[in-house]
Amino acid sequence: MEMLLExxxxxxxxxxxxxxDQGDLIAGPKTVNDVWNIIPFENYIVTAQxxxxxxxxxxxxxxxxxxxxxxxxxxxxxxGRGDNCKIASMTLANGVPLDRNKKYVIAFNSFxxxxxxxxxxxxxxxxxxxxxxxxxxxxxxxxxxIGYFQRHKIVHRMAATKPVAIAA
Numbered sequence: 164m165e166m167l168l169e170x171x172x173x174x175x176x177x178x179x180x181x182x183x184d185q186g187d188l189i190a191g192p193k194t195v196n197d198v199w200n201i202i203p204f205e206n207y208i209v210t211a212q213x214x215x216x217x218x219x220x221x222x223x224x225x226x227x228x229x230x231x232x233x234x235x236x237x238x239x240x241x242x243g244r245g246d247n248c249k250i251a252s253m254t255l256a257n258g259v260p261l262d263r264n265k266k267y268v269i270a271f272n273s274f275x276x277x278x279x280x281x282x283x284x285x286x287x288x289x290x291x292x293x294x295x296x297x298x299x300x301x302x303x304x305x306x307x308x309i310g311y312f313q314r315h316k317i318v319h320r321m322a323a324t325k326p327v328a329i330a331a
Contacts, residue, residue, distance in 0.1 A: 176235055180231050198308050213269055
């Protein structure tokens with residue numbers, strides 16, 4: 164989010180995942196090699212404008228795929244599990260209800276934006292529509308993470324405050 168804001172690209176949320184959520188990032192200085200271990204693939208950042216209904220459908224497609232993704236900037240409350248996991252309610256992270264007539268700018272990595280290996284076909288279909296105003300930014304996800312470490316110097320672990328459904 165910060166890397167896009169530095170480029171005057173305001174966004175409402177970010178869909179992202181983890182490659183190794185079981186591994187620990189050891190305390191101490193980080194190297195470029197460490198960042199390559201966190202993000203081993205070349206991906207660019209993509210933004211698109213989606214309606215609340217499109218976000219809901221895309222995230223439920225993510226839940227059904229069992230791929231681990233989060234949607235930062237939004238608070239999702241879900242019901243059910245696995246293929247039956249549905250979004251019961253969705254607000255902005257600060258609790259403000261979504262405006263059903265508004266399009267929200269969401270950032271994705273380029274792999275997910277193109278379906279994540281045919282896992283997110285509904286998301287891909289939404290992003291292919293001209294109304295989504297999909298933009299491929301000249302920013303690699305790895306560079307965004309390196310920039311984050313450089314800006315913040317010290318990064319602390321964020322503990323979950325409540326159990327989170329898969330990909331929520």
